[in-house]
Amino acid sequence: MSVELRAITKTFGALVANDAISLRVEDGEIHAILGENGAGKSTLMNILYGLLQPDSGEISVDNKSVTINAPSDALAVGIGMVHQHFMLIPVFTVAENIVLGHEKTKSLGTLDLSQARAEIARISKEFNFDVDPDAVVETLPVGIQQRVEVIRALMYNAKVLILDEPTAVLTPQETDELLTVMKRLKSQGTSIIFITHKLREVQAVADRITIIRRGKVVGTALPSATQEELATQMVGRPVVLALNKKHPAPGRSLLAIKDLTVTDNRGVELVKNINLEVRAGEIVAVAGVQGNGQTELARAILNLEPHCRGEIQIDGENILGRSVSDAIHSGVAFVPESRELDGLISSFSISENLILDVFDKEPYGKKLAMFPSVVRSEAEKRIQEFDIRTQSVTDPVSSLSGGNKQKVVLARELSRPVKVVVASQPTRGLDVGSIEFVHERMIAERDAGRGVLLFSTELDEVFALADRIAVMYKGEIIDIVPATISRSDLGLLMAGVKQVKA
Amino acid sequence: MKNRFAHFWRSVKLPLLAFTLAILSGGLLIAFSDPKVIALWKSPGKLLSEGFLVAIKAYEALFQGSIFDMNLTHKRFINGFYPLSETFTVAAPLILTALSVTLAFRAGLFNIGAQGQFIFGAIGASYVGFHFSLPPVIHILAAIAFALVLSGLWGGLVGLLKARTGAHEVIVTIMLNYVASYFLLWLLSTTTFLRKGRQDPIAPEVQENAQLPRLAGDSFRVNFAIIIALLVAWGIAVLLKRTTWGFQFRAVGANTLAAKTAGMSVPFVMTSVMVICGALAGLGGAVQILGSEHALTAGAAGSFGFDAITVALLGRAQPVGTVLAAILFAALRAGGLTMQANTTTPIDIVLVIQALVVLFIAAPTLVRAVFRLKNVKTTSDMTAKGWNG
Ligand SMILES: Nc1ncnc2c1ncn2[C@@H]1O[C@H](COP(=O)(O)OP(=O)(O)OP(=O)(O)O)[C@@H](O)[C@H]1O
Ligand SMILES: [Mg+2]
Numbered sequence: 001m002s003v004e005l006r007a008i009t010k011t012f013g014a015l016v017a018n019d020a021i022s023l024r025v026e027d028g029e030i031h032a033i034l035g036e037n038g039a040g041k042s043t044l045m046n047i048l049y050g051l052l053q054p055d056s057g058e059i060s061v062d063n064k065s066v067t068i069n070a071p072s073d074a075l076a077v078g079i080g081m082v083h084q085h086f087m088l089i090p091v092f093t094v095a096e097n098i099v100l101g102h103e104k105t106k107s108l109g110t111l112d113l114s115q116a117r118a119e120i121a122r123i124s125k126e127f128n129f130d131v132d133p134d135a136v137v138e139t140l141p142v143g144i145q146q147r148v149e150v151i152r153a154l155m156y157n158a159k160v161l162i163l164d165e166p167t168a169v170l171t172p173q174e175t176d177e178l179l180t181v182m183k184r185l186k187s188q189g190t191s192i193i194f195i196t197h198k199l200r201e202v203q204a205v206a207d208r209i210t211i212i213r214r215g216k217v218v219g220t221a222l223p224s225a226t227q228e229e230l231a232t233q234m235v236g237r238p239v240v241l242a243l244n245k246k247h248p249a250p251g252r253s254l255l256a257i258k259d260l261t262v263t264d265n266r267g268v269e270l271v272k273n274i275n276l277e278v279r280a281g282e283i284v285a286v287a288g289v290q291g292n293g294q295t296e297l298a299r300a301i302l303n304l305e306p307h308c309r310g311e312i313q314i315d316g317e318n319i320l321g322r323s324v325s326d327a328i329h330s331g332v333a334f335v336p337e338s339r340e341l342d343g344l345i346s347s348f349s350i351s352e353n354l355i356l357d358v359f360d361k362e363p364y365g366k367k368l369a370m371f372p373s374v375v376r377s378e379a380e381k382r383i384q385e386f387d388i389r390t391q392s393v394t395d396p397v398s399s400l401s402g403g404n405k406q407k408v409v410l411a412r413e414l415s416r417p418v419k420v421v422v423a424s425q426p427t428r429g430l431d432v433g434s435i436e437f438v439h440e441r442m443i444a445e446r447d448a449g450r451g452v453l454l455f456s457t458e459l460d461e462v463f464a465l466a467d468r469i470a471v472m473y474k475g476e477i478i479d480i481v482p483a484t485i486s487r488s489d490l491g492l493l494m495a496g497v498k499q500v501k502a
Numbered sequence: 503m504k505n506r507f508a509h510f511w512r513s514v515k516l517p518l519l520a521f522t523l524a525i526l527s528g529g530l531l532i533a534f535s536d537p538k539v540i541a542l543w544k545s546p547g548k549l550l551s552e553g554f555l556v557a558i559k560a561y562e563a564l565f566q567g568s569i570f571d572m573n574l575t576h577k578r579f580i581n582g583f584y585p586l587s588e589t590f591t592v593a594a595p596l597i598l599t600a601l602s603v604t605l606a607f608r609a610g611l612f613n614i615g616a617q618g619q620f621i622f623g624a625i626g627a628s629y630v631g632f633h634f635s636l637p638p639v640i641h642i643l644a645a646i647a648f649a650l651v652l653s654g655l656w657g658g659l660v661g662l663l664k665a666r667t668g669a670h671e672v673i674v675t676i677m678l679n680y681v682a683s684y685f686l687l688w689l690l691s692t693t694t695f696l697r698k699g700r701q702d703p704i705a706p707e708v709q710e711n712a713q714l715p716r717l718a719g720d721s722f723r724v725n726f727a728i729i730i731a732l733l734v735a736w737g738i739a740v741l742l743k744r745t746t747w748g749f750q751f752r753a754v755g756a757n758t759l760a761a762k763t764a765g766m767s768v769p770f771v772m773t774s775v776m777v778i779c780g781a782l783a784g785l786g787g788a789v790q791i792l793g794s795e796h797a798l799t800a801g802a803a804g805s806f807g808f809d810a811i812t813v814a815l816l817g818r819a820q821p822v823g824t825v826l827a828a829i830l831f832a833a834l835r836a837g838g839l840t841m842q843a844n845t846t847t848p849i850d851i852v853l854v855i856q857a858l859v860v861l862f863i864a865a866p867t868l869v870r871a872v873f874r875l876k877n878v879k880t881t882s883d884m885t886a887k888g889w890n891g
Binding site for chain 1: 743744745746747748749750752753756757759760761762763764765766767
C-alpha cells in the first residue's frame with residue numbers, strides 16, 4: 001500500500017512544527033525519516049495516525065484521498081503505529097492490551113480472548129516473536145513490549161506500519177531482531193515508515209530516506225550515502241562522528257564502590273559484591289547486556305535502592321544508607337535511564353524541570369523562598385547552551401520532542417558543580433549533532449577533573465568515551481578492561497565468557 | 503496581559519459552562535417537579551409558560567436569599583444586602599476547608615478527612631474560647647492557635663501513617679472522620695464541655711473577646727472570618743507557586759518517582775502536607791465557631807468537610823478557583839433556604855444543582871458536545887491517585 005502526505009502543515013502557537021511537508025511512501029518500501037530533535041518527525045507521524053489534526057494538507061492512501069480524524073480511522077485504512085513511548089496498560093496481559101478497544105464478548109458479556117490469543121500465537125510464530133499472550137505486560141522486557149505493539153498493529157491488518165524511534169530503548173541484539181522483522185514484513189508487502197537517529201540502522205534497512213530539518217523537508221537520500229553525508233544533511237553542518245580525546249590523567253578516587261550488594265524485596269541479589277572505582281579525570285563505562293544489574297547499581301549510588309550492603313564513597317566519604325538528597329549534595333549528578341519515569345515531571349515547566357534537584361539551593365531558592373525570575377533566566381541560558389528547541393521556558397516539558405526532553409535532563413545534571421557524574425543511557429533519543437555535543441561535554445567534565453560513570457548499551461558510545469570498561473554479567477563485574485579491547489572480545493565478555501589471560 | 507487573560511478564560515470556561523448547564527437542567531427539574539405545572543400536562547403551551555415562570559421564580563428566590571433582597575430595604579437600603587452577608591458568612595469556613603482538599607490534591611493526596619479536621623479545629627477554638635478569659639485579640643489568637651495545633655496533629659497523623667506504613671489516606675481519613683464525630687459527641691457529654699443546665703449537646707458560648715469582630719455592624723453576621731479565608735487562600739497560592747515547600751508538594755503530587763530521584767523526601771512531603779491540610783480545615787472549624795456559631799454543638803461541622811471536596815473539584819484544585827467555587831456554593835446554600843421558604847421548591851433542588859455542576863465538570867466531553875466546542879482545556883492539577891498510588 002502506498003501513502004502520500006501532501007503539504008502537511010501543523011503549528012503549535014507560533015511554532016511551525018511541520019511546514020508544508022510532502023512525503024510519498026511506496027508499496028512495500030521501508031522509508032526512513034531522519035531529522036534533528038524537534039524537527040517535527042513525531043508530529044508528522046501523529047498526524048498520519050490521526051492523533052493530531054493538521055492545519056492544512058492532504059493524506060492519500062493508494063492514491064485515494066482519505067480523512068483521518070482518529071487512530072481508528074488510520075487503522076481502518078490500514079495504517080498502524082508503534083509510538084516513541086509505549087501505549088500499553090502495564091497491568092493488563094498481552095492479549096488484553098491487544099484487543100483493547102476492539103473487544104469481543106461471549107454470550108454473557110464476558111471477554112472473549114480466545115480468537116485474539118490464537119491470532120497472537122500465529123503472528124508470534126510467523127515472526128519468531130516469542131510472545132506469550134497471557135503474560136502481564138509490566139513483567140516483560142521493553143523489547144518484548146515493543147513486539148506487543150507491533151503485533152497489535154499487524155492484528156488490525158496494518159499495511160503501513162509507522163515505527164517512531166523503535167530502537168531507542170532496545171539492546172543491540174533486540175535491534176538486530178527488529179530490523180530482521182522489518183525486512184520480513186517488507187517482503188510481505190507491508191510498507192514501513194521508520195524513524196531513528198541511528199544512521200547505521202538506516203543504512204541497514206531503508207530503501208529511501210527523507211530528511212527533515214526545522215519542520216521542512218530538506219532533501220532525500222539513498223542508504224548508500226555515508227553516515228557523514230547523512231549527518232551533514234540532517235544538521236546542516238558537518239558533524240564530527242569520531243571524537244578527539246586526550247589521554248586520561250586520573251587523579252584521586254572520587255567514587256569508590258566497595259563490596260556492594262543490592263537485593264530486591266524478596267532478597268534476590270541483583271548486584272553481587274561489586275568493587276569499582278572511578279577516579280578524578282576518567283570515564284569508566286559499565287557495559288553489559290541490559291538487565292544484568294546495571295540499573296540497580298546506578299540507582300544504588302543515589303541511595304535509591306532500599307536494600308544494599310557495602311560501602312559507596314564519594315570523595316572518601318561513605319554515603320550508602322543515607323538519603324538521596326545526601327548523595328546528590330555530596331556531589332553526584334545522575335542521569336536516570338528513563339526520562340519519562342523518573343527523570344522529568346512532564347506537567348512541570350521546562351524551567352522547573354531544570355532545577356528539580358537544586359530548587360532549594362541558591363540562587364534558585366533559599367530556605368522557604370524561591371526566586372522564579374532567577375529560575376527563568378538561568379533556564380534561558382541552559383536552553384541556549386544545550387540547544388533545547390522550545391518556544392518558551394515556561395512551556396510544560398511534555399510539549400517537547402523526545403530528544404529535547406532528554407536534553408533537559410542532561411542540561412540539569414551537567415550544569416552544576418559535581419564530583420561524579422553517573423549517567424545511564426545519556427544519549428538515548430538524541431540526534432547525531434546532540435550526541436556529539438553531549439559526548440564532548442562529558443569529556444570536558446572528565447578533563448575538568450570529575451569522575452564519570454557511564455552506563456550504556458551502545459557499544460559505539462562506550463568505545464567513544466570510556467577510558468576503562470567494566471563488564472557486568474549476572475549482577476557481577478566480571479572484568480575491568482582498558483578501552484583498547486576489541487569489539488569481539490568485549491562482546492564475549494558481555495556474554496559472560498571470561499578469557500583466561502595468558 | 504492578553505495572554506494572561508486568555509489563560510484565565512481557558513481555565514474558567516469549563517466551570518462556567520458546566521454551571522450554566524446545571525442551572526438550565528435544574529430549571530427543568532424545578533418546573534417539572536411542581537404539581538401546578540404537571541397539572542397542565544394537557545395543554546403543552548401553558549405547561550411550558552407556567553414551567554418557565556416557576557423556574558424563574560425559584561431562581562429569583564435563590565438570588566434573593568443569597569445576594570440582595572428588595573423586601574428588606576424598607577428601613578434602610580443597605581439591609582437588602584443581608585443575604586450577601588449570609589453568603590460570605592457561610593463561605594469563609596467553606597473556603598478554608600476546601601483549600602485543605604485543594605492543597606492535598608496538588609500533592610497527590612485525596613483528603614476526605616477535612617470533616618474530622620474541621621471538628622478538631624472547632625473543638626480547639628471552642629475550648630480556649632469559653633474556658634479562658636484573655637484580653638481581646640490575644641484571646642482570638644490563642645483560640646485559633648490551639649485549633650491549628652489540634653487539627654494539624656489530626657491531619658498530620660494521616661500523612662505519617664501513609665508515609666510510614668503506606669496506609670491509603672482515603673481509608674484512613676474516612677475512618678478518622680467517624681472517630682472525630684463520635685469524639686465530639688462524647689466530649690459534649692463531659693462536664694467540661696456541656697453547657698450548665700443543658701441536656702442537649704452544646705458547649706458554653708465563647709467569650710466576647712474570643713468572637714471574631716463583625717465587619718458591617720451588628721445587623722449583619724458577616725465577620726472577620728472571610729478576610730482570614732481570603733488571606734489564607736492567597737497564602738496557599740503563594741506557598742504552591744513561590745516556595746520550596748510548594749515546589750516539593752507539587753513535584754511529589756505530579757511524579758513521585760521523579761521527585762524521589764531528585765532527592766525530595768516523600769515522607770516529609772506527605773506528613774507536612776497533611777499537617778497543613780489538617781490545620782486549614784481546622785481553621786475552617788475555628789472561624790465557624792468564633793465567627794458565626796459562637797458555641798460548639800454536635801452538628802457544628804454540618805457537611806462542610808464533604809462540600810469542601812466538591813468545591814475543591816469545582817475549583818480545579820487551584821486556590822483562586824476554590825475561593826470562587828466556595829462562594830458560589832455558599833450562595834446556593836444561603837439562597838436555597840429562602841427558595842424553600844418563598845416558593846414551593848424544596849432546598850433539595852439546590853443539592854441537585856450542586857451535584858449537576860460537579861457532574862458536568864467531571865464530564866467535560868458532555869459539556870463540549872452540548873456547546874459544540876473544540877478544545878476546552880480538560881487537564882487539571884488534580885493529581886490524587888487511585889488505589890494503587
Ligand atoms: N503539544 C505540543 N505543544 C507545543 N509544541 C509542541 C507540541 N508537540 C510538539 N511540539 C513541538 O513541535 C516540535 C516538533 O516536535 P516532534 O515531537 O515532532 O519532534 P521530533 O522530530 O519527533 O523530535 P525527536 O527526535 O526529539 O523525537 C518540537 O519543537 C516540539 O517542542
Ligand atoms: Mg519524536
